Amino acid sequence: MTAAIAVIDGKWKTALLWLLESGPRRPGELRRQLPGLTEKVLTQALREMEADGLVHREVHEGLPLKTVYSLTAFGRDLSEALAPIDDWGHRRLAKLTEAVRSPAPSPASP
Numbered sequence: 003m004t005a006a007i008a009v010i011d012g013k014w015k016t017a018l019l020w021l022l023e024s025g026p027r028r029p030g031e032l033r034r035q036l037p038g039l040t041e042k043v044l045t046q047a048l049r050e051m052e053a054d055g056l057v058h059r060e061v062h063e064g065l066p067l068k069t070v071y072s073l074t075a076f077g078r079d080l081s082e083a084l085a086p087i088d089d090w091g092h093r094r095l096a097k098l099t100e101a102v103r104s105p106a107p108s109p110a111s112p
Contacts, residue, residue, distance in 0.1 A: 006080075006083075009054050009056065009080065010080070010084070012047060012050075014036065014039055014043065014044070014047050015047055015050075015051060016084065017036055018032060018036075018044075018047060018048070018051065018057075019051075019056070019073070019077065019080065019081050019084065020081070020088075021035055021036070022057060022071060022072060022073045022077065023073060023078070023081050025072070026060075026070045026071065026072035027070070027071055027072075028068065028069065028070055028071075029041070029044060029045070029048070029069060029071070032044060032048075032071070048071055051077070052071075055074055055076045055077070056073065056074060056076060056077035056080060057071050057072065057073060057074060057077055058071070058072050058073070058074050059071055060072070
């Protein structure tokens with residue numbers, strides 16, 4: 003478990019995995035889809051994910067250079083492994099939303 007958590011540790015890596023699951027993306031696209039993610043942090047996260055074998059970085063020649071990131075087979079495996087956790091998270095949010103909509107009855111006054 004520790005080895006798996008070390009690969010996805012950080013605020014943005016799982017979100018990046020989900021975005022890349024639907025296909026290759028340029029860094030600017032990823033930043034636009036994740037408000038609050040800075041260019042520096044995005045670059046750092048993508049480099050770490052590339053070093054861990056989760057993403058592939060491809061640079062297309064031309065002016066300007068075009069960099070595209072995509073999931074590797076290993077990255078797709080991890081994304082599939084995280085799907086049950088995603089399902090659990092959705093159930094948790096639904097439960098929390100239900101609790102807010104129908105608060106527990108207050109105790110009767112004596």
